[in-house]
Amino acid sequence: MRLQHLPLLSSRIRDTLIDLPPHFSEKLDKRGLKPIFDVLASLGLPLFPTYINITEDFDYSTYNFDWLETVIKVKTQIGMDVIIGFDIFADPKNSSTYTLAMGTPETTNPFPSLQYKQKSHRHGHPRRFYESHKKYSNLNRDEHDFAGMMEVKDEERYNFLYAQLMKIFVSESKMFKDSKLTEAELDENIITAKDAYVSIKNDIYELETDNSTDSDEDYQNIPRFTVEELQTHTDINVENNNATISKLWKKYLEGIYNISDVILDLENDKILVSELDLKYLAQIAAYMAKTPPVLIELYIWIKVVEVMAVHTTSELRALFEKAYQLESSHYYSGSRSLQCANAVNDMLGMAVSYGIADPHFFNVTKPKIEIMLNELKNSLAHLVGQAKWMDDSTKLATYQKIIQMKSLIGFPDWLLEEGKLDEYYEGIEVQADRHLENMINIIQAMVKKGFNKYHGIHNITWATEPTEVNAYHTFQHNTIRRYFDKNGNALPWWTNETIGSFEDKTKCFVDQYSNYYLPELDKHVDGKKTLGENIADNGGVREALAALHMHLRKTGPERKLPGFEKFTSEQMFFLSYGNLWCGVSTSESLKSDLEDEHAPQQFRVTGTLQNEAAFAKAWKCAPGSFMNPANKCIIY
The missing domain is CATH 1.10.1380.10 (Neutral endopeptidase , domain2)
Structure with missing residues (x-):
């Protein structure tokens, strides 16, 4: 980390984060x-x-x-x-x-x-x-x-x-x-x-x-x-x-x-x-x-x-x-010191990001990610072209929306520009021994900054801190959902015929996920509540797999990972996806899962891969078996 090069404000943040005063908890208790x-x-x-x-x-x-x-x-x-x-x-x-x-x-x-x-x-x-x-x-x-x-x-x-x-x-x-x-x-x-x-x-x-x-x-x-x-x-x-x-x-x-x-x-x-x-x-x-x-x-x-x-x-x-x-x-x-560090990361993530951002990312890593994202966009366009339930008018609008999609990768381009970080955090004062007051000062500055946006021009910007490890679509900026057009405006861009066909397709997902049962709770998954995320999981896997195939056709076979030489690229793809949701759930965490718009993690794997014919082919699942059912739910 380039902490020694942080601007003045960020140096104070550094002192608060890295050089926590001795007996920090005791000082808070004393106050x-x-x-x-x-x-x-x-x-x-x-x-x-x-x-x-x-x-x-x-x-x-x-x-x-x-x-x-x-x-x-x-x-x-x-x-x-x-x-x-x-x-x-x-x-x-x-x-x-x-x-x-x-x-x-x-x-x-x-x-x-x-x-x-x-x-x-x-x-x-x-x-x-x-x-x-x-x-x-x-x-x-x-x-x-x-x-x-x-x-x-x-x-x-x-x-x-x-x-x-x-x-x-x-x-x-x-x-x-x-x-x-x-x-x-x-x-x-x-x-x-x-x-x-x-x-x-x-x-x-x-x-x-x-x-x-x-x-x-x-x-x-x-x-x-x-x-x-x-x-x-x-x-x-x-x-x-x-x-x-x-x-x-x-x-x-x-x-x-x-x-x-x-x-x-x-x-x-x-x-x-x-x-x-x-x-x-x-x-x-x-x-x-x-x-x-x-x-x-x-x-x-x-x-x-x-x-x-x-x-x-x-x-x-x-x-x-x-x-x-x-x-x-x-x-x-966790410990109090870890909570304080997380608080700094949560509330001053741009400043923390400055410490780990470097020109190598912008010049070497980011271009590779942009290539990957372009391959994903191309695969999405390919899947849209194959969709028989979409009419040509809606497909054309979808292609235009894919072209208009904007990607924010890693860190903002301005982050390394001199003075920009201090400008971003203008008005914020932090003191190492004033924990609650520091957070309130940050909140007040951000609230005022948010209020000042009204009557201004809205530009696409970062909706979260770069230190958050995640991939997401913002509320309306070129969202995948059909309610917003290519410019992020709430305007109809699907024909009524396509909307009707889409809704017919979604019934398959509702039925599929509603059949998943949790014996620990004696309850089923709510297929209607989780519908949007289930469609996203299924479509995302199919899009990523299609992008992988396109990539392999351009670059040739991948190098094998040591210890995994016997697995094909497709098998490694599905192993990676399954590993993503691998975990152990308690009854209480499952109760919480059922209140969420996402299906419990095991069904995010099972449901998606049951619908993927390429999975059954890669692992030689027999027709009609649990992971290769005859009825598969597919939208894209």
Whole structure:
């Protein structure tokens, strides 16, 4: 790595990553909860939820809390969606411009994940727990083994962490030390607050998922509203629920854009809001209007503290690690230093990439990859040409789209240009002993940078950091899906006849994958939910195999790998694909797999290769055998 040559900003990053101060965890512990207390104060939130009520004369009915103002601050200061979701992305109908979008919360955790798995911005299914708070008589903050709770379900114990979390923050408060409450009375209040939070969390989750559908989004017809039109629509639902109307959406948009250099034209700017998101915004407006402010504060407080807490003291980290272990038996978090290194990679990946990028990649490696990608594009065009279910008009449009596909490989071309990296991270300050503050500074700079894109020209750029090892298609940039044309715009480019033929073909995949059975869970794979990824797996293997054949025709036989001399190129190809998904799954991981849009890993191999005649030929699978069924599902 060329760390000694990093620009000034990246040198500070290097010091934070490579030269971690001695006893880093101890220093974080010494700082205690102060970093979070400072953030809470800036967000307009108390040191602990007011609902806990550690005074005897508190009157909830007179309590005022401007929840919308706090939600605005949460979005602009830590980049997190709470209650309201907001985003800016390429306009589906005109990918050269940006559009505003609102709806359900999307970025529910802006910080690096504590767990070693792909970070998800969506929480899992909420659990409904009907706890009797009399079960738990002691919230001893020094006991992370959840003593006295082993007789209840794991889900209940997971939610109990919210009570322990609040107890830790109350215990650090001077107000508690001056309180006349006994320890038992405090615990009773905290359990009551925990139950109230779980109830609100479940209510809001129900609103987020109400009327959810498995059908594909109609990108061409997503409604657009001015802020006044959106307000009028949600006001109707608030009135129907006999609640008081509040002018939410103009205040929200003006509030979050106070940090931006862009001035919104709210009389004319249109906001993209899908039908389901529109329903959510109408329902959440009514729900907020009827919910006591002290409970809304409780909900926001826990949501915000939950995502920050794991990045502070060892006590809070251990609390959440125990909770995660209850939720997943294969959870593993790693050491604090490794987590810090991963956080730098996650949040400052371009700077880390600078340390490993070199001219050899651009001059030697990248051209080879470009040749490989061109061979893959050619093979895709060949498969499209063979597809009998596509009419000529759709084939021509597909060829044009393949030609227009753009590839981002390895690192951005500008990465090694002098001054470009500092320009990319302009406005970010990092200090080696300010872990949480560093992440928040980065988030704030990136949030402002994102907001400033509005009214600008959208150019294709990197959607992830170069240090992420992955291959993907972005949401609409020349996506393989049929909803976007060659320019990435949501315009119809398949004929109706081709669409009908395609949908007929997909039924085969739905039936095939729905027949796969997991005896450990006594459940089948959902062939409809996993359809898109199954088609991608099948088509990807066929495309790669066709590209291999084209390559071998041009270059001749490949050199044999030592120890694998007896295998043909085709056999090595299929061995490599099978090895890609080789692994051992626990029952809990399989449960998680069934909630995903991908099929469990063993079926990603079995399902794809059962459909591939070349596999059966390479391995001499008998006709009608398990891996060479008579009925094969093929689209491309």
